[in-house]
């Protein structure tokens with residue numbers, strides 16, 4: 085790619101918005117791995133695993149922009165400004181994000197900020213945690229028998245109560261909730277109030293693809309207790325729908341049908 089040059093003749097760096105996947109370095113794309121190993125500056129989230137950061141070349145600058153929940157907006161402006169400032173100073177930047185940069189990753193906002201400042205930006209997709217976690221837990225998000233619609237929802241959104249989730253969950257549908265652990269009680273109550281059966285299977289996948297990964301299962305009505313009793317911590321995903329049932333239960337159903 086040809087270098088971008090400012091009107092006054094200085095080279096402008098490129099910002100690469102790179103998905104780091106759910107944690108296991110083996111799940112990086114080849115392009116992400118190549119960029120991580122070659123760049124001089126990595127600006128990363130708290131979700132990027134230490135194993136992946138340790139792939140950076142010796143002497144590379146690693147800048148953490150892990151965000152506190154309560155300071156989201158301010159912090160995001162500061163991150164945008166940092167990316168633009170570095171690129172305008174001539175530095176290529178790898179902006180490394182957990183999962184995929186465009187799935188609840190604020191990658192869209194960062195790309196806009198770069199474009200507005202005349203900074204070239206490229207996007208390298210990553211395996212979103214929804215896909216990494218479901219693969220690791222062997223939960224097929226779609227299944228010919230039980231799910232032909234999948235929805236990704238942010239569980240910490242303002243206005244959660246006003247959303248109508250009735251169309252997103254239920255028979256034939258899988259709902260994957262990001263950032264939902266802190267609001268698990270509200271989410272379960274809301275879904276049941278919108279008509280979802282209390283016994284709908286739920287799986288909570290914590291630290292997916294990392295050594296400390298846990299997969300917890302139960303019915304929707306038991307989600308608040310499950311999260312509290314098992315002390316589920318972020319990062320965790322909540323998968324709701326028939327596909328989230330324990331594999332053994334599915335096997336039992338098949339065995340029962342076969343004997344009938």
Ligand code: SAH
Nearest residue numbers: 183184187189212213262263291292319320
């Ligand atoms: N861009 C990311 C999502 C960022 S939002 C992606 O594509 O995955 C942060 C949320 O992602 C967390 O609150 C959690 O719900 C989910 N998450 C990210 N990494 C995870 C992991 N390793 N295990 C479980 N959930 C994860």
